[in-house]
Amino acid sequence: MQNKRTGFGTPELLFALSVGILLVVVAFPMLLIFFNAFWVDGHFNVADVVKVLQRKETYQALLNSLFLSGGVTVTGTIVGTFFAWLVTRTDLPFKKTMKLLFLVPFMLPAFIGALAWKMLLSPRAGYINRFFMDVLGFDNPIFDIYTYAGIILVETMYLFPFVFIQVSGALERMDPTLEESARISGADLFTITRKITIPLVLPSILSGALLIMLYSMAHFGTVAVLGVETGIYNIPVLIYEKIHQSAGSFDSIRTATVLATVLVITAALIMWTQNRVLAKGKYQIIAGKSFRPTELKLRGLRIPLFAFCVLYIAFTIILPTATIFLVGGLKTYGLPFDMENLTWANYHHILFEWDLTRDSIWNSITLGLASALITMFAGVIVSYVIVKMKVKGKGILEFLGMLPFSVPGSVIALGVILAWSGKFGISIYNTVWIILVAYIARYMAFSLKANSAALEQVHDSLVEAARASGATMAQALKDVVIPLVRPGMVAAFFLIFLPALRELTVSVLLYGPTTRTIGVAIYTLNEDGETVYSAALAGIALIIIVVGEVLIKRLVTSKNGA
Known part of the structure; x- marks a missing residue:
């Protein structure tokens, strides 16, 4: 008869990691919003809130x-x-x-x-x-x-x-x-x-x-x-x-x-x-x-x-998409769509010559990949605690993990501004890191949904068999659980990567001089009156998004087929 295990092992470590991730990324920024709204000069103040609302x-x-x-x-x-x-x-x-x-x-x-x-x-x-x-x-x-x-x-x-x-x-x-x-x-x-x-x-x-x-x-x-x-x-x-x-x-x-x-x-x-x-x-x-x-x-x-269906699709999808590409190719906005008025120069300039737009594409791709990878692995840890572990308080973990799904992006952005702009000893404002933290918070729910669904399919007896054969908890997770939930992890990665690639609401509040994303660059170019360049970058963004969607579907289909 085995003695009951005591001490701080892999389950405790997973639980502590889950709590730490969600407290730092989600709970702390959200609490600061309410604190700053209702707390002034050390006192609870509803009167000022009413004044703002009026x-x-x-x-x-x-x-x-x-x-x-x-x-x-x-x-x-x-x-x-x-x-x-x-x-x-x-x-x-x-x-x-x-x-x-x-x-x-x-x-x-x-x-x-x-x-x-x-x-x-x-x-x-x-x-x-x-x-x-x-x-x-x-x-x-x-x-x-x-x-x-x-x-x-x-x-x-x-x-x-x-x-x-x-x-x-x-x-x-x-x-x-x-x-x-x-x-x-x-x-x-x-x-x-x-x-x-x-x-x-x-x-x-x-x-x-x-x-x-x-x-x-x-x-x-x-x-x-x-x-x-x-x-x-x-x-x-x-x-x-x-x-x-x-x-x-x-x-x-x-x-x-x-x-x-x-x-x-x-x-x-x-x-x-x-x-x-x-x-x-x-x-x-x-x-x-x-x-x-x-x-x-x-x-x-x-x-x-x-x-009627064909006309609706043509009117809502084909017409605006064609307009973006055609305006992006005009020498000057407002000219008719004649061959003598169209040029590839705008697209060449956006991709190879203009640092602002080239950097925005690079920022979006790297932020999308980084946030997808980090959130995918963090989601696996938190999901395992929620689905497989019998610990008190995991309901709170699930609530915190899903909270950003129901919270607008502008709220998440404001929360990370309050949390990580130097007031608490860490200042990452106007850097790419603050956008990354906000993306992780915003898309955590996507990772939890995909990984939790995959973990539900893994029977507890498989881990128990591995433990009975002498494997440690960490080895059982690495050699048994992770390979079985890999499809869920892949799904979580792509559920995060593509929305992050085209995200605007969060990043428009957080970008700095060198951290514009594709969405922010398109928006600011349009605001500055650079309509042709804005359309050209929007066209490039659409190509990246559609190619990404097609590659993802093929990859997921091939994995399911295998």
């Missing part, structure tokens, strides 16, 4: 955030639900291809899309508006993109996949018995959809809608590109202005922490509501069984609806 700019930013996120949630939910129904429950032509195409906006940066639509629909210089006024003789622009409607339109294009993915999955798993019974009873397609299909997948619709609201509330790029010129700004944009335009004064930092607190509370309410919705939505009718829903015949609507 300022006109704060009040307006909050109203704008609620109005824009509400509008995007409604339109994105309608669009996502409609297309999900089309590709899963009807006889629409080329459904599999359409389903893949509707997911493309998910991997494209929304702020680059906003930049493209600015070039197409700005009132005076937009190519579409100019065509209608100069060629077709219209007196006024057909659409002004610098409006609430314009921002909602663009964000809807890039956020509707949240609903599309959730509703598609629910519709594919749904038992079609009730629909078939209604059809036998003489109900038409519209009645079946309205009274049976939609109510049954309502929890999935609401869950996706709340995710759209959460992300829209946190979006910086789209509102910054399309709204600032006409005085439309949301909370993340106001935080950016306070940090960058007020030279980091105490008043600006305090205002930013109060705004960040508002975002955190709003995000927490959204996530709580989503959990309640999902908890109530566990109907047996959408259990995980492998049903094959009946395909609804569109008949005379089949070709018109297919044409």
Whole structure:
């Protein structure tokens, strides 16, 4: 009979590491935001918080955030639900291809899309508006993109996949018995959809809608590109202005922490509501069984609806993407897209001659790789403690690990500014390290999700067998657990690398003179009026992102096949 092991061994070390990682990277910066918002000169002070919230700019930013996120949630939910129904429950032509195409906006940066639509629909210089006024003789622009409607339109294009993915999955798993019974009873397609299909997948619709609201509330790029010129700004944009335009004064930092607190509370309410919705939505009718829903015949609507889908994809994906590449090749912004006005010189200059843009590409790639590697390994450690170890307090670890998933990027950025700008003995502000720390915090939840799912599949008996054969705990982890969870680690790496590559909301608050990322460089070039160079760099960024996505899918597919 073996004696009970005492002392500080591998399990204790893993637990201590997990606690240390999450305390330093997540908990400490988050606590500082609340502390700075409510604590002044050593005293708890709510009166100043109320004063900040009563300022006109704060009040307006909050109203704008609620109005824009509400509008995007409604339109994105309608669009996502409609297309999900089309590709899963009807006889629409080329459904599999359409389903893949509707997911493309998910991997494209929304702020680059906003930049493209600015070039197409700005009132005076937009190519579409100019065509209608100069060629077709219209007196006024057909659409002004610098409006609430314009921002909602663009964000809807890039956020509707949240609903599309959730509703598609629910519709594919749904038992079609009730629909078939209604059809036998003489109900038409519209009645079946309205009274049976939609109510049954309502929890999935609401869950996706709340995710759209959460992300829209946190979006910086789209509102910054399309709204600032006409005085439309949301909370993340106001935080950016306070940090960058007020030279980091105490008043600006305090205002930013109060705004960040508002975002955190709003995000927490959204996530709580989503959990309640999902908890109530566990109907047996959408259990995980492998049903094959009946395909609804569109008949005379089949070709018109297919044409509508093709036009939507062309309008929301192909047109803005082509515009980015074409404007990036113009000798001067505003010239027609004629061959004599196009040149490769801008792309050559961006890639090989201009240090600012070349360094931004290098920074994004190295930051993406470093944050993905570090967060992947840190996620394995924390996930092992959460999934496999019987220790008190691991619920807190899970909460801290998942917290950044529901916290806007601007809040995370502000937290690391407060934590690592010298006040506590460590100053990494204006260096690449502070961006790296923020990325690790922001994407920790991605690593935990992927690694926890992989660890759930590893039976405890495998580790016990290794220990019984004489292996130490560390050897069992290295030789048994790590090889088995490697697919989860690979998934975690790529789930982090690609978002980090195109990230803007966090890095725009943290970059220094030599630490611009691709997203920040595109944004600042556009703000400086360098539209052609901004578009050229955006085009290069899109190529990097798409190539990365393709390589990842091939790598993951080949590993799964092996």
